[in-house]
Amino acid sequence: MSSERDTYKYQVKIGKKIIYRGITKDLDRRGTEHKSRWPQSRIIQVGRRTTRERAYEWERRGGKR
Numbered sequence: 001m002s003s004e005r006d007t008y009k010y011q012v013k014i015g016k017k018i019i020y021r022g023i024t025k026d027l028d029r030r031g032t033e034h035k036s037r038w039p040q041s042r043i044i045q046v047g048r049r050t051t052r053e054r055a056y057e058w059e060r061r062g063g064k065r
Contacts, residue, residue, distance in 0.1 A: 007055040009046040011063065014038060021046075021063035023055040 008027045012020040012034045019038065024030040031043040046063070058064075 005049045007052045009058050011044045012041050014041050023059050
């Protein structure tokens with residue numbers, strides 16, 4: 001089990017609506033990938049970087065604490 005805090009939790013929004021939630025180690029790359037699908041979107045970091053395990057837990061709960 002890794003204890004390195006190298007994973008970002010994020011939301012993709014268009015206006016005030018959240019259209020996607022996810023986790024990544026490279027927030028800039030994922031932002032670019034999402035922009036190609038949803039050009040008017042923006043990516044918002046949720047909290048601080050965390051461990052991969054904690055990020056997976058957050059993602060499984062649907063992006064809820």
